[in-house]
Structures are given as structure tokens and as C-alpha cells.
Amino acid sequence: MYKNVIVKTPGESYMNGLTTSDLGSPDYEKLLEQHNAYLEALKKCGVSITLLPASEEFPDSTFVEDTAVLTPEFAVISNPGAASRNKEKKEIKSVLNRFYDKFHYIKSPGTLDGGDVLQVDDHFYIGISDRTNEEGARQLKGIVESEGYKGTIVPLQKFFHLKTGISYLGNNVIVTAGEFIDHSDFQQYKKITVAPEEEYSANCIRVNNYVIIPKGYKDTIHQINEAGYETIELEMSEFQKHDGGLSCLSLRF
Numbered sequence: 001m002y003k004n005v006i007v008k009t010p011g012e013s014y015m016n017g018l019t020t021s022d023l024g025s026p027d028y029e030k031l032l033e034q035h036n037a038y039l040e041a042l043k044k045c046g047v048s049i050t051l052l053p054a055s056e057e058f059p060d061s062t063f064v065e066d067t068a069v070l071t072p073e074f075a076v077i078s079n080p081g082a083a084s085r086n087k088e089k090k091e092i093k094s095v096l097n098r099f100y101d102k103f104h105y106i107k108s109p110g111t112l113d114g115g116d117v118l119q120v121d122d123h124f125y126i127g128i129s130d131r132t133n134e135e136g137a138r139q140l141k142g143i144v145e146s147e148g149y150k151g152t153i154v155p156l157q158k159f160f161h162l163k164t165g166i167s168y169l170g171n172n173v174i175v176t177a178g179e180f181i182d183h184s185d186f187q188q189y190k191k192i193t194v195a196p197e198e199e200y201s202a203n204c205i206r207v208n209n210y211v212i213i214p215k216g217y218k219d220t221i222h223q224i225n226e227a228g229y230e231t232i233e234l235e236m237s238e239f240q241k242h243d244g245g246l247s248c249l250s251l252r253f
Contacts, residue, residue: 011054081111081131110136115161127162177202203245
């Protein structure tokens with residue numbers, strides 16, 4: 001069960017943020033509406049929300065997940081792989097001081113985005129991507145193993161981040177898309193398989209008694225409901241335009 005969530009308001013500079021998509025320019029007013037709906041969904045899940053103000057100097061900083069990896073016992077401050085995002089970690093460290101006494105750090109030349117880290121109970125899967133390099137993944141693996149967890153490094157073939165294509169819902173159930181559907185590292189789990197045309201919905205988040213999922217992906221939602229989970233659907237179009245998903249928008253612990 002999660003007790004706390006950290007979320008960050010998107011600034012107007014979000015419009016100039018990083019993206020690899022060709023989905024067009026975001027609508028800022030619609031972006032704020034979607035972010036507010038995200039906050040309301042989290043409230044429904046019964047968590048305490050720490051809402052950080054917008055930082056115009058960091059256009060992508062609403063994607064707060066990339067700055068840290070959190071467990072009940074300790075926090076890992078990441079070292080984001082995009083140069084324009086790297087200094088975001090300073091703010092998150094100051095915020096996490098309210099909640100944690102024990103910290104680890106990913107150090108250069110290692111880079112790590114939190115979006116490349118999937119925790120499945122006591123096992124951390126760490127993706128190597130354009131933002132997380134082998135050294136950063138190796139450092140995190142060493143950290144979690146030193147704390148009694150397991151770690152597996154997963155080189156990505158196509159996805160932007162590891163959690164772009166895989167999510168954990170608890171109860172040994174994962175949601176998988178693309179390269180992860182038949183991936184050898186995930187064969188032991190019960191799978192909800194996402195069709196290629198609904199690939200974006202693979203990035204969903206279990207928050208206590210609900211699974212929050214992007215709106216409009218009927219087959220994935222049906223499968224999750226059939227597996228016994230109650231869903232909350234959210235419109236995510238303006239975040240999708242900048243490669244963002246539901247998990248990217250919060251740190252949950």
C-alpha cells in the first residue's frame with residue numbers, strides 16, 4: 001500500500017520540453033486539466049499528495065519519476081540521462097529529506113532515469129535505454145542488492161523507457177507490450193498482453209485499490225477488469241505528446 005505520492009505541476013515551459021513523438025504541440029490549458037484529473041485520481045486512491053510548484057527552468061520536470069527510485073527503507077537519487085534534466089535531482093533530494101533518512105546516489109558517468117526501473121515486490125528490473133546507461137544500471141543493481149533486494153538489468157530494444165512497455169499490478173500480474181510480451185526475464189509472471197494498437201496503455205499504475213490507466217484503450221481495460229482490478233481512466237493526450245505516461249508523473253511510496 002502506498003501512503004505518499006510526490007507530484008509536480010507542469011510549467012508553461014513544458015511546451016518546449018524534450019520529445020521524440022510526432023503527435024503535435026501540447027495544449028497547455030488542456031495539459032493542466034489533465035494534470036488536475038491525475039491529482040483527483042490519486043486522492044481517490046487514498047494517498048497523501050505532496051504537490052511541488054512548477055519549475056520553468058526545467059521544462060520536463062513534471063515527469064518527477066525520473067529523479068529517484070524509492071523503497072520503504074531508502075531512497076536512491078538518480079542521475080537523469082538528459083543534460084537538460086540532470087539538475088532536477090537537487091529539488092527532489094530536498095523534498096525527500098522530509099520522508100527518508102537513508103539515501104543512495106547514482107554517480108557519473110552512470111546515468112539513470114526512474115522510468116527505467118520497475119519494482120516487482122523484492123525484485124528490481126533496470127532498463128538500459130537512451131537515458132539509462134550500463135554503468136547507471138550496474139550501480140542501481142549493486143545498491144538494491146546491498147539492501148537485500150534482487151536486481152536484473154534489461155537492455156531495451158525499442159521502448160523509450162522500461163516502464164513504457166511494462167507495469168506491475170501486484171499479485172504476480174504484469175501488463176506487457178511489444179518486446180516484453182515474450183521476454184525471458186518476465187516468463188514467471190501472469191501476463192495481461194497489450195495489443196500493438198493499444199501499446200500506450202501498457203504504462204499504467206496500481207495505486208492501492210485502483211489501477212489508473214490511460215483513457216480509450218478498451219481491450220487493455222477489459223483485461224485488467226477481468227483480472228479483478230478496478231480501473232480509473234484518465235485522458236493523457238498532452239503528456240503523450242512529450243513521451244510521458246502515467247507512471248512518469250509521480251513518485252509513489
